Every structure is written in C-alpha cells, then in structure tokens.
Amino acid sequence: MENQDPAVVDAIKASGESTLEKANAKAKTKFDQFINISLNIAVTGKTGSGKSSFVNALRGLQDDDEGAAPTGVTETTMVPAMYEHPEMPNVKLWDLPGIGSPNFKAKKYLKDVNFKTYDFFIILNSERFTEHDIMLAKEIRKQKKSFYFVRSKIDNDINSEKMKKGFDEQKVLSIIREDCQKNLKELGDPKVFLISSCHLEKYDFESLQNTLEDELPEHKKDALLQAWPVCSDACLEKKINMFKLMIWAVSLASAAVAVIPLPGLSAACDVVMVVSFLTRCYYAFGLDERSLTRLSEKVNKPHLKDLAKSKLVTAIREKALARLQASAALAGISAVEYLLSLVPVVGSVAAAGISFATTQYLLREGVNDLANTARVIRKEAGLTFVY
Known part of the structure; x- marks a missing residue:
C-alpha cells in the first residue's frame, strides 16, 4: 500500500480489510446492501x-x-x-x-x-x-x-x-x-x-x-x-453520520481504482453510484418537496421551501441528476465535472483531475451541503433543540 494514494490507503483502513482488492469487494457489497x-x-x-x-x-x-x-x-x-x-x-x-x-x-x-x-x-x-x-x-x-x-x-x-x-x-x-x-x-x-x-x-x-x-x-x-421520517435533531444527525460513514465504501465502489496502482493514474467515477448515494441522502434528510411542504404547513412557515436552494439540492429536485445518471455511460468526464460544479468548495480539488481523492471529496462535501441545508431548515422551523 506504500505506493498508493493516501486517500485510498485511508479507505482501505476504513474497510477493515488488508488489501485494496478485498476492500473493493467489501465496498461493492456494502453499497449494494445500503441501496437495495x-x-x-x-x-x-x-x-x-x-x-x-x-x-x-x-x-x-x-x-x-x-x-x-x-x-x-x-x-x-x-x-x-x-x-x-x-x-x-x-x-x-x-x-x-x-x-x-x-x-x-x-x-x-x-x-x-x-x-x-x-x-x-x-x-x-x-x-x-x-x-x-x-x-x-x-x-x-x-x-x-x-x-x-x-x-x-x-x-x-x-x-x-x-x-x-x-x-x-x-x-x-x-x-x-x-x-x-x-x-x-x-x-x-x-x-x-x-x-x-x-x-x-x-x-x-x-x-x-x-x-x-x-x-x-x-x-x-x-x-x-x-x-425513517426526520422527527428530531438527533434523528437527523444519526442520518448524517450514517451517510458519512458510508463514504469510504461509495468512493471505492464508484471509483475504478487499480489493484496495482500506476503513478499518475486517475480513477474513473461511476456517476450512477454517486448520484444514487446523494439522492438517497437528499430524501433521507427530508429535503424533497413533499417533506418540505408538509413541514412548512405544520409550522405555518411557507418560506421554508425557499431555504433549500443550494445548487446540489436544486439539481436533485429538478431531476438534473436523474438525467445525468441516465446518460452517465455516455457522459464521461463531463458528467463528473457537472457534479463537481454543484459543490463550489470541491472546485480547487478537482483541478488536479478526477482522482479517487476527488470522488471521495465530492461525496463528503455533497453530504455536508445537504446536511447543512437540512439543519438550517429545522432551525428556521423552530424545531432545533439542544440535546
């Protein structure tokens, strides 16, 4: 593992496995279970x-x-x-x-x-x-x-x-x-x-x-x-933590990381996996239109829906990511670049190319973007409590 990207080494450690090959296999199994x-x-x-x-x-x-x-x-x-x-x-x-x-x-x-x-x-x-x-x-x-x-x-x-x-x-x-x-x-x-x-x-x-x-x-x-419906701050934070703990698996499963690494080799990114993961996150955090409508009616604050306006949230809501997923096989590098553009903080990291580390960073920042949006909405709704 000494010649591998440090981000890949960290993902292998997170998997609990001793080799990249075993970590890749475990990651694919975990991702499949997580979704299906x-x-x-x-x-x-x-x-x-x-x-x-x-x-x-x-x-x-x-x-x-x-x-x-x-x-x-x-x-x-x-x-x-x-x-x-x-x-x-x-x-x-x-x-x-x-x-x-x-x-x-x-x-x-x-x-x-x-x-x-x-x-x-x-x-x-x-x-x-x-x-x-x-x-x-x-x-x-x-x-x-x-x-x-x-x-x-x-x-x-x-x-x-x-x-x-x-x-x-x-x-x-x-x-x-x-x-x-x-x-x-x-x-x-x-x-x-x-x-x-x-x-x-x-x-x-x-x-x-x-x-x-x-x-x-x-x-x-x-x-x-x-x-499970988001019924409290503690419930939301559990969901956020669950998605964060899955990032190593989605990163490995979605990136074609070679078992024998070659210097300078970039990983291809499986857009379908990344999109599925972030879309699941969006719904789990209650950011979809139906959940927000129900919440805004419950607390009598119609403007809550307007707070979910990050580029990533908007893309998922408007089905832009679903269209991207459907055309992922043909989209190639441009599909990944589109995803990266939705989370501004990822831009500088992406400049070096679509590496495994970039895919991992995209997922991390994407989950953070959705999590912070959900927190802001709960706070504005008056549902934030100290535990």
Missing part, C-alpha cells in the same frame, strides 16, 4: 386502531395524499396490503388485517398473512391491549421474531384530558403507559411506545426508532434509518 437491502415492516392490531395512518406516517405521507394507505372508521384492510416507501422502494410497510374478530386464532392469522415475509411486527392499539394482541405476540415470539407494542392516537387522549382541571400531560402519559403494561404482564412487561401519527416529533416515536435500531442487524438498521 429489503426491510419489511408488518403493522397489525385491532380494527380501527390507526394502522393505515401509522403506515402513512412512516412513509412520510398524509392520509389524503396520493398513494397513501386508505383509512376509515371501519376495517379497510381485508388482506395484507404492501406499501413501498415513496423514495426507498427496498423498504416496504405491510398494513395487515385487523385482529379483533371473535374467531381470531393467532397461528392461523400469521399463516394467512405470510409470517415469514416480515422482519418484525408492530402491534398497534388505540385503547388497551387485548387478549388478541397478547395471543399474537406469543405466537410471534414462539416463531422467533420481534414484536413491538405501539399505543396509537395519543394526541386524542391528551386533547380530551386537557379539558379537566389540574391537567398534567406527563401524568396522563404515565397512566396510559401503566394501563397498557398492566395488560401485558404475562409477556414479561414489554415496553409500550406511545405514538401520535399526526405528531411524530412528540411522545415515543423517536424512542421506537432507537429501539428498532438497537435490535436490527446492521444492514437492516441502515435501511430503517434512511426511510
């Missing part, structure tokens, strides 16, 4: 508990958006309904039929909804958890998969309690949590997450995310974090 690994989340529970609204919230959609899971006061899900994440189709959410029927049998239910499809189950209820919820959890545990109890529509409970004298929100939440856990004692006192699908930034939504991250395999965790 499947994550299937099953959402089930009592009819009318808000399963469809929860599925929509996880997909960054409102109930009346195009492509949203249908909601209603009666059971709208009669068979398992699969909904892809709008921007990350490898993440799929399954809205399963309600489990409140008198003839409910957990074993048969899991067979009917194709149990093996899902990575884990969210068991949802808007009231107390029932014997059906417990029966289902026991059967899921017996078949060695994970389940998580989510108490939904917490905002409705809080709003109704606000009318009472001496209202204390934390006390109300404690009472609800204790009531839920009391009914689940025979399962070993599992954690219950209190959620509002309308207000993801409140209550236990972030705690649910943290728990899922802790218990999922590494590659599945990356899929979850990419698709």
